[in-house]
Amino acid sequence: MSTTTTTPSTETPTRRSFDYKTFLANNGALVGLVVLCIALVIATPDFLTGQNLLNIGIQVSTVAVLAFGMTFVIVAGGIDLSVGAVAALSAMASGWFFVSAGLPGWMALIGGLVVGLAAGVINGAANAYGKLPSFIATLAMLSVARGLTLVISDGRPIKTAPEVSFLGGNIGPVPMPIVILVLAAVVASFILNRTVLGRSMYAVGGNAEAARLSGLPVKRIIVTVFALAGLFAALAGLLLAGRLDSAQPQAAAGYELDAIAAVVIGGASLSGGLGKISGTFIGALVLVVIRNGLNLLNVSSFWQQVVIGLVIALAVGADVLRRKTRNS
């Protein structure tokens, strides 16, 4: 269906009025977020207050950091169901390193990150070398990590190191989670857009066999991708624990679904090869702002789940529509 010429005549007619259809199709999540915010500003005076916006920032930090890691995995054509459990395990391990093993706080913090990284490497190796589908490998890890969290903690919260609590604190008026969120977004975006690794993720997710035959080390890339997801999960877990000054055994339960939802709302394709950090960030904001708004409007948390579900369906519906317009 392609026109096979590069004559200048094809370039002139593109100078036309603003194509709102294409804009909407490509920025559906952003437009949705803006509409949502405007509606909430009108509906409740409590939405547009400094304190509420900071709350949103803190709440979005955990979801978004998890979802950044998930973005790598989904772009590379996989799925990671274990990020919530790995977040909890990493935080718990960090607490254990500090309280029970008596390590210095900074080592406990790094130890927590290493645990997340290791869990990710195991996920990746099981997928790339063990030939387990990522859905299955990470489903297993979800159970193992959550189980280990309970084993380590004996079902009770563990106090976190001051260095970890610092992640949940403030720098002046700015909450640390928001600072970490921004840094994580910059790093994740840099990895995805600028590095060989990031560009390879798109190739592997788009067509793993073509990537392999072009000489890309597909298996190593997959392991690295899951390792990054594990590392970002650990960071999210530490953020969460830092806010509460303790690692909770049931922390971040079900967060993997929020992370997947954020990535998908952000325009990534579950079949791989597509996705952006900025999109994921907007997707995470959409989820958190809806929850926040519904709370302010005193909507029951039961109904909130219904609304979130509809939003996900709507976002993916828009994604399908976009793909259709692009391919014709």
Added chain:
Amino acid sequence: MTVNPLITLRNVTKTFGQVTVIQDVTVSVYPGQVQVLLGENGAGKSTLIKMVAGVYQPDGGQILVDGTVTTLPTTKAAEEHGIATIHQELNLVATMSVAENVMLGRMPTKFGMVDRKELRRQARAALALIGLEIDVDTPVGRLGIARQQLVEIAKALSINARVLILDEPTAALTRHETQALFAVMADLRRRGVGMLFISHHLDEIAEVGDTVTVIRDGHFIAEVPASTPEDELVKLMVGRSIEDQFPRRADETPAVTEVLAVSNLTSAGRFDDISFTVRAGEVLGIAGLVGAGRTELIRAIAGADKYDTGSVAVRGTKLPKGDIQAAIRAGIGHVPEDRKGQGLVLDASVNDNLGYATLASSAKLGLADFTGQRTRAEAVAAKLRIRMHTIDQPIRSLSGGNQQKAVFGRWIIAASTVLLLDEPTRGVDVGAKVEIYELMNSITAAGGAIVMVSSELPEILGMSDRILVMRDGRLAGELSAADATQDTVMTLAARDVAAQR
């Protein structure tokens, strides 16, 4: 001839967004006739077919079935009019059996359950129509691509089609299988079935067609009898004459430097004890039937698959088994058989696709070299005349020939000197084919070596300096370009034809 056409597209037009893909084209299919649709990739053939099949609706003009103006809003509506399509892309469920695939959507039932016995019987009857003898319980995914296509053809035939649309059905078939298909087509023709046939093999047109409709850039160009000479057809199709379909220019003084040496290469069940060498500046053709082990051999040399024993060496250096990266570093470039499945990341840009092989080697400190890559990609795209709007458009939107040139371009950027080509012009139109052949010439002129696997005998004969023939995973013989003819190659390639499995 006062016979009414079964179906006519009258002055149809189709636009997508601002691009007019088909403008004012008229084409008819008569009972008992094979109407050939000829045009380069991107000329609009697929769009025309999709209008007949009920996938697209024309924006202007009319569709007439049996002389009455009709609309075909859905594929189902087209089927009800007796129009069946065999698409270029196979439409089979790989995990289901041959019988289930043939009868998909109209499984015979007994008391609400699938009647397996009847299912097998009807499926066998359908397969018998094209003389295909296979176990109907085999999962379709286990068959080779050629056999899968035949199953698809059997499936379409079994719907009692009056109008059969054949969109490049022979692209993946061997000569023998093509002949079997043509025999079926001749039979259908006697039964009054009208056919719309698309093929890039010009030699097939005179053999099987009645009339030829030529379209170029979405416009109707001419309707000529199928007996029109090939040169004339090419001229109508591309709008200029192509002097030589196979412009091979070999060095008069062949170099003696051995570039690629394959010794006693064996992979159980795939190929056995293969040895050959390729010199600088040489094109080595590998002929054989589908399933003779040619693709498997090429993949093993490229490092894509492991092998059991033997060795592969490039310029005297032995390559490790199953190591694609080592092969690429040694100068090997592999253009795989399945362009869409193995060659390209379809949703990625032309630029990205051109750069995958050099993504890591051109990087600094793990950072991708964006500006350098873009410069290299633009240079190679211009050199290979890849026709596109911008280098950032998804490669999916390019025509087959331009996509294939991009796969070549990847290895040109990587400065590969040993190219392994597996069906390099499959699904590529005549104009782009010649460009690919010229590209092969320039690679060998620069001292590169080429190994080319192809099922198109004219291509093997026209472009190779030396020809190896494989049969059942073994080397059946070697022919020089001077000695090789279709007959000598086929005699070596064909076993007992009935045992072809």
